[in-house]
Amino acid sequence: MTLVVKRRGHREAFDERKLYASVYAACASAHYNExxxxxxxxxxTARVKSIVKGRxxxxxxxxxxxxxxxxxxxxxxxxxFYDKHLPNLKKL
Structure with missing residues (x-):
């Protein structure tokens, strides 16, 4: 299992669903179809999984x-839209 070191220093397991959702949201914001x-x-998600594999x-x-x-x-x-997605989470 790969741990992701977050901005504030804590660690959590890599969750491909979070990555998938953020890329999906960026595409939807750019008016891509489903x-x-x-x-x-x-x-x-597949590309990033290959990067984190074994780490x-x-x-x-x-x-x-x-x-x-x-x-x-x-x-x-x-x-x-992907880049701007993270700061917008703070507003929720």
Whole structure:
């Protein structure tokens, strides 16, 4: 099991559902259809799972950076919405 070192220093198990949901939400915000959101979220989740596989720990900043980089190759709007997703969680 890979632990994610969060911004405040605590650790939690890598949860691919959280990653999938955040990429899906970014795609939906960029007006992708449901199938496009699912495809992009599944592809990104698979890529990150291959990165964390075999690692004991990974920093959440590294995950976000890699996801942003990959999303930027696909669509700058999706990258933008993914990047802005985290601060918006504080408002909820």
């Amino acid at each position: 199938a496009g959101c699912e495809r992009a979220a599944a592809q990104m 004991k720990e990974i920093n959440s900043k590294e995950i976000r950076s890699r996801v942003k980089e990959e999303l930027g190759k696909i669509d700058e709007n999706v990258e933008f």
